[in-house]
Amino acid sequence: MVAAGAVNGREGWSSKTAFVLAAIGSAVGLGNLWRFPTEAGENGGGAFVLVYIACVILICLPVLLAETLIGRYGQDSPTLSARKLAVDSGASPLWEGVAGVGILTATIVAGFYCVVGGWVLYYVGVFAVDSVSSGVTGGALQGMDVDAVSALFPSLLESPSLVVGLQLLFVVVTAFFTYRGVSKGIELMAVYLMPVFFFLLIAITVYGMFSGAFGDAVAYLFTFEPEKIDGTVVLAALGQAFFSLSLGMAGMMTYGSYVGRDVNLAGTSGVIAAADTGVALLAGLCIFPIVFAAGIAAGAGPGLMFQAIPVAFQSIPGGSLVGLLFFLMVTVAALTSSVALFEVPTAWAMEKFHVSRPKAALSMIALIGALGVFAGLSFNALAEFHPLDFIPIFTGMGMFDILDTLTTKLMIPIGAILVCVLVGWVASDRLVDAENGLSGWLHRFWRLLIRYLSPLALVLILIYGLFA
Ligand code: TRP
Numbered sequence: 001m002v003a004a005g006a007v008n009g010r011e012g013w014s015s016k017t018a019f020v021l022a023a024i025g026s027a028v029g030l031g032n033l034w035r036f037p038t039e040a041g042e043n044g045g046g047a048f049v050l051v052y053i054a055c056v057i058l059i060c061l062p063v064l065l066a067e068t069l070i071g072r073y074g075q076d077s078p079t080l081s082a083r084k085l086a087v088d089s090g091a092s093p094l095w096e097g098v099a100g101v102g103i104l105t106a107t108i109v110a111g112f113y114c115v116v117g118g119w120v121l122y123y124v125g126v127f128a129v130d131s132v133s134s135g136v137t138g139g140a141l142q143g144m145d146v147d148a149v150s151a152l153f154p155s156l157l158e159s160p161s162l163v164v165g166l167q168l169l170f171v172v173v174t175a176f177f178t179y180r181g182v183s184k185g186i187e188l189m190a191v192y193l194m195p196v197f198f199f200l201l202i203a204i205t206v207y208g209m210f211s212g213a214f215g216d217a218v219a220y221l222f223t224f225e226p227e228k229i230d231g232t233v234v235l236a237a238l239g240q241a242f243f244s245l246s247l248g249m250a251g252m253m254t255y256g257s258y259v260g261r262d263v264n265l266a267g268t269s270g271v272i273a274a275a276d277t278g279v280a281l282l283a284g285l286c287i288f289p290i291v292f293a294a295g296i297a298a299g300a301g302p303g304l305m306f307q308a309i310p311v312a313f314q315s316i317p318g319g320s321l322v323g324l325l326f327f328l329m330v331t332v333a334a335l336t337s338s339v340a341l342f343e344v345p346t347a348w349a350m351e352k353f354h355v356s357r358p359k360a361a362l363s364m365i366a367l368i369g370a371l372g373v374f375a376g377l378s379f380n381a382l383a384e385f386h387p388l389d390f391i392p393i394f395t396g397m398g399m400f401d402i403l404d405t406l407t408t409k410l411m412i413p414i415g416a417i418l419v420c421v422l423v424g425w426v427a428s429d430r431l432v433d434a435e436n437g438l439s440g441w442l443h444r445f446w447r448l449l450i451r452y453l454s455p456l457a458l459v460l461i462l463i464y465g466l467f468a
Helices: 016-027 030-042 046-074 078-088 093-134 146-158 160-180 182-211 214-222 231-244 251-256 265-293 303-314 319-353 357-377 399-426 428-433 440-467
Strands: none
Touching (some): 016 319, 046 078, 046 231, 046 428, 078 399, 093 160, 093 303, 146 303, 160 182, 182 214, 182 319, 214 265, 231 265, 231 440
16 A cells, blocks of 8 residues: 555555546546547548557557656656656756656646636536426427537637636636645545546446447447558547647656555556546547437537537437536546646646645646636637747647647657657666566567657657648
8 A cells, every 4th residue: 555645755645546546537538538539530430549549559558657657766746756767877867858848738738728628617507507497308408409509619619708717717626626635636536536437428328329329430430441541540649649648748757756666557557548548439439429310420520529419419318418417527537637737737836946735726727727818719809819820830820729739749749759768768777677567578568669669659740740
């Protein structure tokens, strides 16, 4: 057992289970429920799913273990942990920059993540009102036609006060758990909310099995058509896998720093990756039957969850209540992830500036809230504001898209490449030989992946993302 609050004199997880649940809570989020089905739908279904799974096992899992190992090695803020590892290995303390990039990325991602979190809250509200006003037996949103339901989303985006208000609400709720701390906030939330999440996900999927177009969804997600695989599909799958597993953002370093030395991190990494991938696939099996049953195309884009799903709930019995449960489930998943995102800069600020947790949490409201305000306003008041038009990959983008592209296409791959180099080469035998919980051929295989395959794949992704 890992004693509560006793990891290197800092707060820590109270048990291995708590760590695993919190890490799964961090990994499972809008990435799985919103982005995965969208990306799969836009990139050819089965082809995407297959490449995605290969990426998780061969490229992401080694990095997931590496990041967690860095955190646990130092048992300190991500920068200090990375620095300690480098210095102990005879390398420059500047290697703390590995974590620096990650912390910055997590902060930026948190900014736009909370905007989407706000959209989810909006739909919780829509379905809650509908459940109360129309009873729970018929389909949802009965007084509205399909166009009116689809139009809810654009009209939400057009309202600066709604978008920003809900985003700030999401930020404040997240920061509340940050303020409560590792074992009393994050862990408690994960331990109670993750089972609720799994229950809802499975219940809605089973519901879709019986009343949706389940067969079509299975065929769509699992029919493998090799000819559909191309550079774009691989890029999308790998990028999605990194985002979904919360990699390249010092997130797993932060959570890993609260783990005691007796935990076998290779085992926990496998469990975390398997759970995250399982949830992504289940999310596909949950969403597509409902979407197909309503006759909506798989490639509906980002509107899949916010437009197609509400429309689909119109035509199914009990739609108001199922819709409410669905968006509550998404809220839970988004919240456990945004708490993880906030924790990265919070842990750093507490160590760097010696501030208390409440002060750090308050600063995060200001910092991440402000970033999110800019991102949220890019859909309405600042729609014409394209500050980086002169840089080719950002041309024509508002703040939301800039922050998204900057992090997913550039900063995550860079952060992850640095992790591979630090763990695989710089610190080489220090982490590779000890601590990792792997032995025999698996150990040698991991070493091979973290030194060669993962960084190489990431470099290719980076180049492709920049120039293709
Ligand atoms: N993985 C999360 C999701 O799927 C989002 C995320 C990306 C994240 N990077 C992170 C969460 C870092 C915590 C820490 O929604």
